[in-house]
Amino acid sequence: MFLLIISTFSSCEKPETPEFRKMTNVKFESIHVDKDVHVNMLGNALLFNPNGFGLDITEMDFDVFVDGKKVTHITQPLQATMKANSEFSLPMAFDIPLMEVFKGVKPTIAEMLTTREIKVKVDGTLTVKAGVSVKVPVSYEDKYPVPLKMFLNF
Numbered sequence: 001m002f003l004l005i006i007s008t009f010s011s012c013e014k015p016e017t018p019e020f021r022k023m024t025n026v027k028f029e030s031i032h033v034d035k036d037v038h039v040n041m042l043g044n045a046l047l048f049n050p051n052g053f054g055l056d057i058t059e060m061d062f063d064v065f066v067d068g069k070k071v072t073h074i075t076q077p078l079q080a081t082m083k084a085n086s087e088f089s090l091p092m093a094f095d096i097p098l099m100e101v102f103k104g105v106k107p108t109i110a111e112m113l114t115t116r117e118i119k120v121k122v123d124g125t126l127t128v129k130a131g132v133s134v135k136v137p138v139s140y141e142d143k144y145p146v147p148l149k150m151f152l153n154f
């Protein structure tokens with residue numbers, strides 16, 4: 001009987017919001033051209049589920065800003081599960097239009113052989129489900145090095 005009462009109270013606990021901790025393994029993967037020059041950026045969103053139960057991630061919906069300029073929007077359905085009380089790595093990939101990022105930038109040859117730092121901000125929601133779907137706000141910002149010389153061979 002005591003165990004039944006304990007399990008009843010623990011199953012009624014209010015779910016806590018998962019925490020977006022940081023982006024890891026961020027890299028610039030490839031360059032491609034359509035109407036503009038784009039670079040494909042890869043990384044992992046490191047999340048933490050503080051709950052005593054697993055959560056399913058069903059969608060991500062983010063705006064991506066580079067140096068304060070909105071450069072792309074990601075809406076992607078997902079099928080991923082975050083285990084209880086643990087960190088979870090969510091792979092992300094998106095294209096960044098370089099003309100927007102480097103608008104007004106005229107690097108010298110010396111600058112092209114060095115690395116430029118850009119500020120990337122991800123702002124939006126993750127939809128998680130544990131019986132009921134809930135949109136979890138996500139906002140994260142960090143700086144990443146961009147070796148401008150990678151564009152010389154383009």
